[in-house]
Amino acid sequence: MSQQLVLDDVSDAKNLARILYVAHGITFFFSLGMLSILPVIVNHVKRPDTVGSMVHSHHTWMIRTFWYYIAWMALGWVLFATLIGLPLALVVWGCAWVWHAYRLIRGFVDLNNNRAEYL
Numbered sequence: 001m002s003q004q005l006v007l008d009d010v011s012d013a014k015n016l017a018r019i020l021y022v023a024h025g026i027t028f029f030f031s032l033g034m035l036s037i038l039p040v041i042v043n044h045v046k047r048p049d050t051v052g053s054m055v056h057s058h059h060t061w062m063i064r065t066f067w068y069y070i071a072w073m074a075l076g077w078v079l080f081a082t083l084i085g086l087p088l089a090l091v092v093w094g095c096a097w098v099w100h101a102y103r104l105i106r107g108f109v110d111l112n113n114n115r116a117e118y119l
Contacts, residue, residue: 013055014111016046017062021108024062028100032073040066054116058107061117065103072096 020039027035040063047059076092079085110117 013046013050013053016042017055017058017111018108020059020062021104021111024066025104025108028104032097036066036069054114055111057116057118058111061103061107065100065107069096069100072099 020043023039023042024036027039043059043062043066047056047063050056050059072092073096076089076096079089079092107117
């Protein structure tokens with residue numbers, strides 16, 4: 001009975017991580033990731049519950065992906081504010097977008113294949 005309970009907890013945590021990947025993806029598609037603050041809050045709240053499981057690495061992966069993406073987008077806005085940095089801002093935004101999409105897709109695939117994310 002105890003073994004089944006542990007497996008159910010891991011399964012529930014894994015399903016929540018899947019839902020959070022989808023939520024990050026939807027907000028990324030519709031708001032370029034700015035509304036991902038909602039799923040990232042859930043990541044921060046639920047991450048301590050998954051310590052010791054591979055799902056913990058996925059919560060950390062999503063959290064870091066969000067905050068690094070925000071930092072790169074902010075750098076793009078700083079560059080955008082200057083006429084000289086305008087072309088560079090477009091490059092930074094494009095690279096940040098591709099990187100964010102890659103991390104969401106890779107994380108979702110690795111979660112479904114029961115692989116932890118190595119940060």
